[in-house]
Amino acid sequence: MAPRKLGFIGTVKRYWQLWAMALPAIVFVAIFNYGPMYGIQLAFREFDFTKGLTGGEWVGLKYFKQFFDSPLFGTLMANTVRISLWTLVMGFIFPIILALLINQIRSSKVKGFVQTITYLPHFISTVVIVSMINLFLKPDAGVLTRVLGVIGIQSDNFMGDPNLFTPIYWITEVWQHVGWNSIIYLAALSSVDTALYEAAKIDGAGRLQLIRYVDLPAIMPTCGVLLILNMGNVLNVGFEKVFLMQNTLNLDASEVISTYTYKIGILQSQFSYSTAIGLFNMLINFAFLVIANQISRKVSNSGIF
Amino acid sequence: MGSANGKIQASGSANIPENKHRREQRTPTDWVVDIVIWLLVAFVIVAIMYPLWFVIIASVSNQTLVNNGQVFIVPKGFSWYGYEQIFADDRIWNGYMNTIVYSLVGTLINLVVTLPAAFALSRHEFHGRRLVMLFFTITMFVNGGLIPTYLLYKQLGLIDNWLVFVIPSAVNVYNLIIARSFFETSIPEELHDAAQIDGLGYFRYFLKIVLPLSSAIVAVIGLYYLVQHWNDFFTGLIYINTYDKQPLQMVLRDILLANSAFAGGSGSTAGAGYGQELADQIKYGVIIASTLPLLVIYPFIQKYFNKGVMIGAIKG
Numbered sequence: 001m002a003p004r005k006l007g008f009i010g011t012v013k014r015y016w017q018l019w020a021m022a023l024p025a026i027v028f029v030a031i032f033n034y035g036p037m038y039g040i041q042l043a044f045r046e047f048d049f050t051k052g053l054t055g056g057e058w059v060g061l062k063y064f065k066q067f068f069d070s071p072l073f074g075t076l077m078a079n080t081v082r083i084s085l086w087t088l089v090m091g092f093i094f095p096i097i098l099a100l101l102i103n104q105i106r107s108s109k110v111k112g113f114v115q116t117i118t119y120l121p122h123f124i125s126t127v128v129i130v131s132m133i134n135l136f137l138k139p140d141a142g143v144l145t146r147v148l149g150v151i152g153i154q155s156d157n158f159m160g161d162p163n164l165f166t167p168i169y170w171i172t173e174v175w176q177h178v179g180w181n182s183i184i185y186l187a188a189l190s191s192v193d194t195a196l197y198e199a200a201k202i203d204g205a206g207r208l209q210l211i212r213y214v215d216l217p218a219i220m221p222t223c224g225v226l227l228i229l230n231m232g233n234v235l236n237v238g239f240e241k242v243f244l245m246q247n248t249l250n251l252d253a254s255e256v257i258s259t260y261t262y263k264i265g266i267l268q269s270q271f272s273y274s275t276a277i278g279l280f281n282m283l284i285n286f287a288f289l290v291i292a293n294q295i296s297r298k299v300s301n302s303g304i305f
Numbered sequence: 306m307g308s309a310n311g312k313i314q315a316s317g318s319a320n321i322p323e324n325k326h327r328r329e330q331r332t333p334t335d336w337v338v339d340i341v342i343w344l345l346v347a348f349v350i351v352a353i354m355y356p357l358w359f360v361i362i363a364s365v366s367n368q369t370l371v372n373n374g375q376v377f378i379v380p381k382g383f384s385w386y387g388y389e390q391i392f393a394d395d396r397i398w399n400g401y402m403n404t405i406v407y408s409l410v411g412t413l414i415n416l417v418v419t420l421p422a423a424f425a426l427s428r429h430e431f432h433g434r435r436l437v438m439l440f441f442t443i444t445m446f447v448n449g450g451l452i453p454t455y456l457l458y459k460q461l462g463l464i465d466n467w468l469v470f471v472i473p474s475a476v477n478v479y480n481l482i483i484a485r486s487f488f489e490t491s492i493p494e495e496l497h498d499a500a501q502i503d504g505l506g507y508f509r510y511f512l513k514i515v516l517p518l519s520s521a522i523v524a525v526i527g528l529y530y531l532v533q534h535w536n537d538f539f540t541g542l543i544y545i546n547t548y549d550k551q552p553l554q555m556v557l558r559d560i561l562l563a564n565s566a567f568a569g570g571s572g573s574t575a576g577a578g579y580g581q582e583l584a585d586q587i588k589y590g591v592i593i594a595s596t597l598p599l600l601v602i603y604p605f606i607q608k609y610f611n612k613g614v615m616i617g618a619i620k621g
Binding site: 052104119123 | 332334335338339342345346349350352353354356357359360363371372373374377417418419421422424425426428430431432433437440441444446447448449450451452453454455456457460472473474475476478481506507508511532535536538539543554557558561562585588589592595596599603604607610
């Protein structure tokens with residue numbers, strides 16, 4: 001066995017091969033993840049093209065104030081929170097329901113088939129998903145436009161209607177990821193001791209009661225952790241999909257913080273302002289994460305930190 | 306839970322196969338529940354499969370019939386027009402080739418950087434592991450944001466450079482954690498003892514013994530990375546200005562969403578009518594053509610997904 005008191009340097013020398021194996025990853029993360037964090041100070045500086053990332057004058061909270069005072073602030077916050085919360089709640093509930101459902105299928109062949117099919121859309125690119133949405137919801141001629149028309153949901157132009165942006169966003173989001181996100185609950189369900197079912201049945205529990213009193217409690221801790229992790233993304237609505245779904249007609253409901261950051265940062269080169277908004281976004285995310293974690297600890301005694 | 310455990314004891318010896326046991330006790334409610342479950346399952350299958358099926362049949366159908374709502378289950382007015390146009394279009398090929406190169410080179414770099422690090426972090430005698438893990442995990446919650454990242458890449462000369470697709474994304478912390486959990490739980494410690502006795506260092510132990518036993522996780526991680534590269538749209542949008550270097554997803558955006566003119570000269574947004582209909586057929590075809598590689602390999606690798614996610618879930 002290894003001698004006890006080697007000290008830090010001693011262990012590095014002894015296990016230099018392990019350090020060497022971890023080193024490339026450490027270097028990449030240091031440069032490409034921590035490097036940009038160093039650049040966050042730009043949010044408090046006046047960006048100076050001649051002096052680079054960290055050469056400008058300190059301006060304190062100027063850019064944060066500019067954002068809070070901006071007439072767009074309210075709209076951006078409202079849109080971001082609305083789209084996020086809907087997606088969060090629905091994207092949380094449906095995978096649980098699907099997992100409970102798949103768990104009820106007793107034929108392993110059918111089970112596998114359903115799983116294969118429900119995972120598939122997860123791997124399709126956002127660009128393709130959004131173009132499918134556009135084609136399916138074309139005014140008059142789209143296949144989905146027709147189907148919805150039959151069941152009484154009508155619109156002249158689904159993609160151009162600001163009121164429909166959020167529902168279209170979260171429904172398609174659920175469609176794409178419900179199967180994939182159910183895997184983790186299925187894993188939790190598969191580890192339930194079958195004796196627990198037997199015991200419940202002897203007590204006279206029917207199928208629904210088994211779900212209610214055995215399956216649900218079994219996946220509760222998983223639910224808690226996933227909800228917390230997702231909460232941290234409440235203000236982080238996926239840039240790509242919103243950006244691709246945007247058009248001039250639905251912009252009132254579809255401009256969110258991430259797309260706005262891109263437009264003023266990359267397209268208009270207002271680097272400091274854009275960085276400040278990004279930082280504000282991250283701080284709020286973090287606050288949501290901490291709050292959700294606290295609640296989860298109190299309620300279900302499980303948290304991520 | 307306490308009382309339930311007591312009952313397990315009571316029924317623990319009943320060694321009846323689960324299915325038989327359930328069938329014996331079916332009540333009318335159980336039948337109703339079963340029927341509802343099968344209806345829901347059928348609904349889920351149709352709701353998820355139909356859109357994909359529709360794209361396939363629409364890509365080889367007469368678009369007038371598609372737009373009239375006459376194409377529902379099988380193609381009508383069969384025509385390869387869309388695919389012929391796609392094959393004749395340089396942009397698609399250009400994007401395709403770029404994406405293949407970016408995906409393969411990128412995934413190779415990903416694996417070469419991620420797997421050894423995951424292995425090192427799975428070793429308990431690696432004293433720095435808690436610290437290094439913390440260093441990695443923080444990046445899952447904190448990042449610099451778009452502009453600081455952009456400016457850093459600019460300083461590093463990555464703007465409009467194809468390396469931007471393969472270098473900055475070398476490590477995905479989530480994948481690293483999955484791989485680490487796998488090495489921790491699935492490689493028996495005795496192997497390391499034996500390797501040490503044979504005088505193998507960590508490098509050779511990893512290459513000669515651990516890796517050959519880890520093909521499942523290498524496949525899963527490799528696939529995650531590959532899909533990530535294949536579907537990457539953001540990098541092309543932000544960092545690439547030159548047409549020659551655009552990845553497939555950016556080309557798709559131009560054709561599918563920006564409606565830019567296609568080789569067949571039919572893509573104008575304003576004039577619906579004939580031109581727009583042919584453009585639609587091209588779009589359905591492009592969706593299939595760009596997703597086809599995935600659809601082809603998917604059935605073969607699908608079985609690994611459960612495993613991958615479950616391994617990741619253990620200590621995620």
